[in-house]
Amino acid sequence: MTSFSIRAPLAWLGTGGFTPDVQIDLDGGVIASVGRVHPVADDVQVVAAAGIVMPAAADRHVHLELSDPADVLAGGVTAVRDLGWPADRIFPLADLSELPTFEGPLVRAVGPMLTVRDGYPTRAWWAPPGTGRELADVDDAVAAVRELSRAGATAIKVSLNVEAGPVVSDAELAAICDTAHEVELPVSAHAQGPGQVERALGAGVDELAHTPWTQRLSDGVVERCAAQLRIVSTLDILSFGRDTPELRTAVDNLRRFHDAGGAVIYGTDLGNGPVPPGIDLRELRLLLDAGLTHDEILRALTRAPIEPGAPADLIVVDGDPLTDLGALARVTTVIRGGRLAPAAEDARAEPETMSRPRG
C-alpha cells in the first residue's frame, strides 16, 4: 500500500541515464513501485520534486559521535557505517537509528577495532576508551569476533597501523578473518605503514578502510587487491582541499586499483578533521581525479538503485549530478525510510533557505 509518492520531471534511478516524468511510490520504509506519473488515493502524500531525484548517499566510513547525525542526514546521507567506536555506545545508537523518530542516518557499526595492547587506536587522541579491543592471543581474537557478531556488528574492523604502535600477529589476523567469515561478516582493515596491505591480502581481508596512502603499492599488489577486496575511498582526510604527498600517493594507488577493475566505495572518515557532514564534494572530486567517471562516482556514493523493494531513501538535488558533481552539494530534499527528513521539510516551508550554506 502506498503511503507516500514523489513525482519528478527527471530521475537518476541508480544506473544508466535519466528517466523523465517519474513517480516513485513508497510503502513505509521501502519503494513499492517506480513508473510514470499516475493518480494516487486521496490520503497519499505527494511531493513534487523541484530537481532531480536520485538514491540517497551512504557513507561507509564514519565515526558518527564525532559529528551531528541530523546534519549528516540533511546533507543527503541516509545511511552510515561507523568503523570504530566503543561497543557500549555505538550498538545502542545503531538500534536507536532504526526508529522513525531518529533524526539522523541509519547506522550500521563494527564496534571497536581489533588491536593489541597499546596498539592503534588505544592511544589516539580522538578515540574514547573502548574504541580499540586489545586482543591477548589467537583464542581471544576468535572470542572477540564472535562477541561482536552477537552484538550486531555488520563487519569486523582490524587495525594494522604499524606507524602508531604494535599490531596483531599473522596468526591473530588469520584467526580474525577465518572467524569473521565463519559468521559471514566481512573484515575491514586499517592498513598503515610498510607491508600492511600485503598482510591484509594474505590473511583474506575483504576491504581496506582507507585508500593506502603511506606507500606506493606495486602493480602486482594493486592487481591482487583489485581481485580480492574493495577500498573505502577516504581521500579528503589526506589533504582537506590542499595538495599533499599523502594525497598524491593515495590517488595514484586508487587510480591503478580502479583501472585494474577494483571496487571503490565512498567513505569519508567523518569525524576525522574538517570533513563536512552530508555529502563531501571534495571526496567526490578526488574520486574524479582517481579516474572514476561521474556514473561510477554516483554508484560508489549511493546505497541502492531506485527499484521496488529497495530502501525508500531518496534525495532531490539541484542540478545534473551526471555532469556536475556540485549538484550533490545542493541537496534540497531528503527522504529516509519513506519519511521527509526534518531539515528538508523546513527547507520546503521556507524556500529561501533551500541553498543554505553548508558547514
Ligand SMILES: [Zn+2]
Ligand atoms: Zn576512521
